[in-house]
Amino acid sequence: MSLIEINDATYTYPTANRPSIKNLSLKIEEGKFYTIVGKNGSGKSTLCNMIRGFIPNFYKGKLKGEIIFDGKNIEEYSTGELALKIGYIFQNPFNQITGIKDTVFEEVAYGLENFGVEKKEIIRRVNDVMELTDITHLRNANPFGLSGGQQQKVALASIIILNPDVLVIDEPTSQLDPHGTEQVFKIIKKLKEEKKTIILAEHKMDLIIEYTDEVIILDDGKLLNSGDVNSLLSNIDLHNHGCLIPQTGILMAALEKNGINIENKSIKFNDMLNSISKVLKKEEN
Ligand SMILES: Nc1ncnc2c1ncn2[C@@H]1O[C@H](COP(=O)(O)OP(=O)(O)OP(=O)(O)O)[C@@H](O)[C@H]1O
Ligand SMILES: [Mg+2]
Known part of the structure; x- marks a missing residue:
């Protein structure tokens, strides 16, 4: 059984006159790292909100089809129950900051305080997560006085500290x-190594290639394709759907067009380097 299953979902926001997600079906497996790509307005944030259970319960509007989380319709979970299982990081970090805490330390600790965790344990976990997200030097700074990039790291820290099984992260690097x-x-x-399931919306193709397992490609609210990064992101036809192609994907396509076949189809930088070296060595012999 998949951790999350979206079955033929079509969703229209309350004020919209056309759906933002159209007939979308998708399976998310536990422990994998997925990246949602697609041009502006293609529905990445909407899909993130669907996966974290905010559609339709919080956003209202009209949902056809169903979203199953861990074997149960996501609408049957309470907001509190879901918040413990699925961590969500906003596209705009400003939205994540509570506005009631004076320092980054208190901001990161806020969620744990709400769950009644013991003070000593809170301090230990805040220190650990600040170290992980490289914000230790900001511990006494006011969250609103930070740069956008620093706020993004604080937002990430304040969710990681809650230790959810699933992380839905909407363009966390836009200001970095x-x-x-x-x-x-x-x-x-690192979170993936801790067996977390990760769903990220992101544009930066060269990094997606290096880190992600699977991509989910959206075009105007429809699922254009989903699957292994290597095969999908080396398809230069993606240009026609408003997606950038990673540099290594462009190179792979150009080599194949010129009759040079790369044995290993991986477009991760080092894999491609090895493949090309092999081709060159063969030619030398
Ligand atoms: N709250 C809302 N009410 C009405 N329409 C919305 C709302 N949020 C998004 N939309 C519409 O839904 C479509 C998908 O938007 P969404 O924000 O999911 O796209 P996106 O891929 O995340 O875009 P971006 O790359 O700019 O973040 C767009 O046409 C947008 O105008
Ligand atoms: Mg978005």
């Missing part, structure tokens, strides 16, 4: 520089 972006992918990789 390349170094911060790579850091976030490394944090997500």
